[in-house]
Amino acid sequence: MYQQLVDILGQEKVSQSETQIYHHSKDESYHSPVEPDIVVFPSCKEDIVEIIRYADTNSIPIVPFGAGSGLEGQAIPIKKGISISFQNMNKVISFSPEDMIVTVQPGVTRLQLNDMINRHGLFFSVDPGADASIGGMVATNASGTSAVRYGTMRDQVLDLEVILPNGKIIHTGSLAKKSSSGYHLNGLFVGSEGTLGIFTEITLKLHGIPEAILAARCSFSTVDDCIQAAHSILLAGIPIARMELVDHISIQKVNEYSQTSYPVAPSLFFEFHGSQLGVQEEASIVEGIVSDLGSEDWVTETNSKKRALLWKARHELAYAFRHQNPNLKAGGADVCVPISKLAEVVVFARSLIDQSGMEGGVLGHVGDGNFHTILLYDQNKPKQIKEIENINDQIVNLSLSLGGTCTGEHGVGLGKIKYQQKEHGDALELMLSIKKMIDPRNIMNPGKVLPHKID
């Protein structure tokens, strides 16, 4: 395999070095690493076409690898084969500030993109926290704290250039902001986690940087009150830009880690985007709502450094949990439910964590009905991993029974495959048929998204 890929791509684009093989064996999830046979570093779409042709002819699995920041094992080559690194496909192909759109290669990262476009008064809205690659974010339909206002990756993608397993290069959309032409392939490929084709160009919508940004936070005596407040804010039609729940255990951890003195209580963190007057007005409406619901510690900031400080607790949560036990890893749930059911599921999740005796917090994108648990565990203690899986399982099953989804933004990868039948029912059969039709030899990231029937 090594010599053949060197013949096709040139020596500098192929590696079997221990470091590269190890680096491409894992992501940031709790799933066990598996080493690829080889890592390739294409620099253009022609390279990708050649790699796919070689892999398809020889039935060798290919697994795209972005920034390695995935949380469900999407980039782990569980059937070995070829790991495709996009580190050399990190160019901006075209940028039209007047159309507020940009076309990038998949290896461009979120912060790299924002660095380039911010000076034009524009920003890319999806913020999953990590400096993920754009390709990886498309592959998992990533979202994050700002999705409540600006939507998920799927809402930003205007067009994808995709290389299919048969070597054909297709475009799934156009540069038009909306279209009713043909079947909507954008939607199908966003979130397909490398199982249907490899993206080589990605065209995204951008947004104007708001004139004013205001950050705020407040706390309540119960998580239930937090969610009630979030719910009332949405019903009032406030176009909130971010609205995050952090539970009291998480606040306590942050205080210990960052020497801060946040009130140790379930808290909401807000961001408002708009005009100077507009954000003040929205914030004052929200202040009224949270105060009617019993919150007494509303704080706001507009200065950019002070805003960052105010949000520190939210941003440093994962670090805070790991701080005291740097050898432990963090894993957790990612369900999304209708907002009227959110309190029930969050309270249930919190009680499971408490009963387990494990250290863990609950945080959530409450405006979307999406939340995560952070649970600390020791990778070498299978009992702890079992316990996390058991807790996740109960949270997912409750969420599905309430009309929700097993993953709001992390994707299916390896960890959510077992819920696909329950969540999608007979639609799963159609998904499997689409997969088989597009990738009959099952070379595209095999073992991900869909259950084993396909293998």
Added chain:
Amino acid sequence: MYQQLVDILGQEKVSQSETQIYHHSKDESYHSPVEPDIVVFPSCKEDIVEIIRYADTNSIPIVPFGAGSGLEGQAIPIKKGISISFQNMNKVISFSPEDMIVTVQPGVTRLQLNDMINRHGLFFSVDPGADASIGGMVATNASGTSAVRYGTMRDQVLDLEVILPNGKIIHTGSLAKKSSSGYHLNGLFVGSEGTLGIFTEITLKLHGIPEAILAARCSFSTVDDCIQAAHSILLAGIPIARMELVDHISIQKVNEYSQTSYPVAPSLFFEFHGSQLGVQEEASIVEGIVSDLGSEDWVTETNSKKRALLWKARHELAYAFRHQNPNLKAGGADVCVPISKLAEVVVFARSLIDQSGMEGGVLGHVGDGNFHTILLYDQNKPKQIKEIENINDQIVNLSLSLGGTCTGEHGVGLGKIKYQQKEHGDALELMLSIKKMIDPRNIMNPGKVLPHKID
């Protein structure tokens, strides 16, 4: 066929009356009517399953028919067969004001839905003008004047219950606001124009009725200036709710028809949604932008009756054109391009109309880069129809060469099939494969969306 369908559904759900056959032979487009063999009136999903089973077994085409307000012939049964009326599937199945979601049968119309939910402080945002059925709007990915703010139908659909040609009932989504689970089938089925399956339940996002609505209009000396203004407003990040272009000929027609005295010049019509202060502030920013670009007649209204009056010109355009010649029909283009290319295409379209000597106007959802031409023609004069087709053809070809789409919101139906290869290239092959896989006997609205290869 009549007796068999009566046996399956009962006599009251089957009709071959002249009136019904005629009513289901056409929509509001320029495409020639074709009569179905029979019209059925299912009242529940079980009826639809039976109809599909019968049609699939006997290879009889089935064509869904909503409100008949389509503009590209989607509901015309060009291969005859069974027309499925949804007039008796017009129930609201569930409504959760606290989640801001509603589940309806496809025959519910847009105004019927809004009538029901408005009293709860909520509204359904997609407004194509006509009182279309929700099923038809999903089928064509309809949008309209408010898409610039709230998005198209595809952005509102959380879940569809679909009956496939094989009789299986699937759900394409969930009640969660976002999901990264499985392949995104919502996106595939929205806009599929009845060619992949029949929708039996549709779950939609709703929006809170804004506290304040402000309408405004102004005029410029050229269409180019109008588009430049629209462009600047978008770049300024104003979350405009509606922003419509109406050209000078259209304004003149409205003045004649409605005895109004709008300045006969290319005009922009606006709507702002938000808080009292917010809409005033946004309007004043926009007023500044349009005045810098030379507009001198900015007018605003907040009172609901006066707002309606101010927008009268935009709302009555089609009527105004047909008023003087009630025997003529109106037809036109529906392209969508990146906003930086919009002026070029609109000016080109206007010049084609002028050269043709036909009566016609240009109007557009300029915030989305989407516009229409209204051209009056006599159905009995083939030369006029040829002329319209020729003009449309040139507009579409220019739009495609600029990265746009052949249809922004009307759908493909019959009229845009000929551009599918050019717009989608090798992706069309994948669309055809999906169609063949799901509907191997080609019974679902045959002859629509995709070119003849499938037949």
